Amino acid sequence: MSSLYQKHRPQTFSQVSGQIFTIKTLANSIKHDRIGHAYLFTGPRGTGKTTLARVFAKAINCLEPKNISGEIAIEPCNKCANCQLINQNRALDLIEIDAASHTGVDNIRALKEAIALPPSQLKYKVYIIDEVHMLSLGAFNALLKTLEEPPAHAVFILATTEQHKVPETIISRCQQFSITPLTQKQIIKRLQEISQKEGVEIENEALEVIAINADGGMRDAESMLTQIMSLEDKNITVEEVNSILGTSSKQNVIEFVQFLINQELAPALAKIDFLQTSGIDLKNFNKSLLAYLRNLMLIKSCPENPSDITTGLTEDQIIQAQELIKETELKSILRLIELFQKSLEQFKITNLPSLPLELATIDFLTTEDELSRKKTIQNEVSKLSQQKIPPQSSPTKTNDKKTIATSLKKKPKPEKRELTSSEDEQKIANKKESTEPILQKSIKLSEVLDEWSTVLENVRPLNHSIHAFLKNCIPIGILEDNLYIKTKYDFYKDKLDEIENKLTVQQVIAKITNAPLKIVFVNEQEAEKLKFEPERLDENPLHAAMKLMGGRIVES
Ligand SMILES: [Zn+2]
Structure with missing residues (x-):
């Protein structure tokens, strides 16, 4: 597939995306027949500087210019002999120079000699010098002399991405235009037009991904689109675009x-x-x-x-x-x-x-904000727990959240205990072989919730990242032997559902509750469908605090 950028390059002012101020000013200079001898277009790469220069070159040479919205004719017709010469790259009087590869003074000297001669086909002899900042100092000096005394038929359009590298003496001779990066909306609109012409359906979200990654440059956006269209797929999805561009959903x-x-x-x-x-x-x-x-x-x-x-x-x-x-x-x-x-x-x-x-x-x-926010939550927890804790509790200890959490726990039954580190090791070694504890009993959700912080404490040394995910999850119900745990985000569910992780959680819960529960992680929507009776969390001040703070325990 040929480059979409070349194929769909704007041929009139109205096809150019953005740059409203520049186009209006250029159009006015044509309208009032005040065409300058030197223009300088500055702006980031791929934003359409040379495209606009070519449209302008065509507009000032067009034999039958057309109207823009009823005003004086300034749009190139793209039909007359001059327009066609330019469109077919056959116009001898439109000279495009890439300064990056023609930096020397000799090139500019040759240009200077050629420019003295009148145009052979067009009304104006137009020189478009791209990346003009790349010229050598000698070349700049030669160019400056030309700009100081330009023949009436000559128009220079200089383009650069790095204006600060262009000598002030050159800049002061030019009418200067800033070509701005395109907005995402402008890029999306243009990509929509192109894909329509190409007969390809592309999801809007996919176009948006391209627009975001184009950094305001239409050329990059269009070359990404070329790459994606080379799939030869007539219905392009955001997933395809993500996989080609290495972008994420x-x-x-x-x-x-x-x-x-x-x-x-x-x-x-x-x-x-x-x-x-x-x-x-x-x-x-x-x-x-x-x-x-x-x-x-x-x-x-x-x-x-x-x-x-x-x-x-x-x-x-x-x-x-x-x-x-x-x-x-x-x-x-x-x-x-x-x-x-x-x-x-x-x-x-x-x-x-x-x-x-x-x-x-x-x-x-x-940041500080984060610390102060945590402090506020801890204070809330302290306040709530002080209402519950008997007066003989030491008041200094109530400032320590972990102490509160422990003191709030029901007195552990003898058969329930936290895992010691040697048991941890054994547990890791055995976890693939056995997921069911020896003792079995039926259990209520409230009992699981009472032990939830113990579960978290026991998961933490085994796997920190499971712990991080799990502390944002909440058991919501038990059905037959299944304990349903609601995850905050789909991403958590995916992680926790990984077999190693799930077994770890299952093993710890089984050991602490002595119940052979199978764990089922569900996301928000799935949880809603299950319609479990809401638990009366408010009876426990820690649960109440968790609920207040969005259902999670914050670590100090
Ligand atoms: Zn024309």
């Missing part, structure tokens, strides 16, 4: 942001590790993350019309985002953006791809 981004906002460090770091081992390009993930955080910032600061200001979010995703940041301050979102903007830049200077994301995550979750 939006669900991954949303879950990661949930961890950050809910101040869950271990799962957030586990997620980064998971993405990396899944072969996802973490730099692309960082870009998608920033795009999502930007949406959150806009929703938080202008809650009235979120669908007008956000990019690439469906109605459902907007509602989900609103719910997610309900309790979050704008300040925190701004800080996240700042940190992950910084991490994006760090990808250039590290050879550990996960490090930039990890640094930003840890930085965000270990």
